[in-house]
Amino acid sequence: MIKGLRHITPYTPGSQPAGTDMIKLNTNENAYAPSPEVQRALQTFDSGSLRRYSSLDQDGLRQVLADHLAVAADQIIVGNGSDDVLSMAFLAFFNTQQPVLFPDLTYGFYKVWADLYHINYQEIPLADDFSLREQDYLGLNGGIVLANPNAPTGLSKSLQEIEKIVQANQDTVVVIDEAYVNFGGESTLPLLNKYDNVFIIRTFSKDASLAGLRVGYGVGNPKLIGVIKAVKNALNPYNVDSIAECLATAAVKSWDYYKQANQKIVATREWFAAELKRLGFRVLESKTNFILTEPSGVTAGDLWTYLQSRHIYVRYFPNVERLKNFLRISIGRPAEMEKVVQAIQEFL
């Protein structure tokens, strides 16, 4: 018997099935390819430069991002996917005895990090309609983490509603995870001018079609950036590789391409939501590149199994009590979503 081994309940990511003949709608990846500029940057990347370590602070990428977001470069920290930035934020900002608050239904990783780092936390139930009640976040706490838009519900809060929470908690850090904000949500970036306790997290995985590249970033007051940077340098200073920095920079510089791609996804989402409603399904109003839906006439589990037999992969949460009648379906290209509707119709 070996002593000292850690028991931990890990995060369960959506599966990554291999195969070409499938419609993969289970991990909210972007339906479209990276921009031509990103593809060109990959083709012309100087492999000789890999002899050296990557940059420590991604000055080039941070400057391009700063211009794009109209903030200062010293308000940004880059990480190996937003999971990396979120994980460091938990370590950097949540060090009181008070519980960190987040909704009972949200990105499942928050709870895992809190457990991993022995951070006291409290899951605040969303309302019956899955909406977030600002008044639940006004009491004593050790920090707050909100995905806005939320996942897996897809629901979004306005800037004004989030501001109420930030304003009422100026002695703790409020982390706003904006992974999906560019599919119709309202960004909280304007709050950075008024409050120094907001930390906003973004990713290239969803709106920039670069989930496999692993780049995300946090935006906040330079003081918060200093604290999280110290954590980064205590863990893994070269956490962002040189290829990732180069390609992410090209992505920001070609944002017009992504704006168009993401507009197409929003249009497809609205079409798909209307189709599901036509079939009698309950559909939550999504501001993301996925939809949370409660099937009608069949169970979520049976539909999930059937779709999988047709090589259509969507997300099912059988172990989450409030979600076990729901499926989360990422938005693919129009032809893919037409096939999904057809398959559902055939099963009903």
Ligand SMILES: Cc1ncc(COP(=O)(O)O)c(C=O)c1O
């Ligand atoms: C709300 C939310 N935040 C963060 C992430 C992590 O994204 P990444 O680590 O790819 O940047 C995800 C991924 O699904 C997510 O849904």
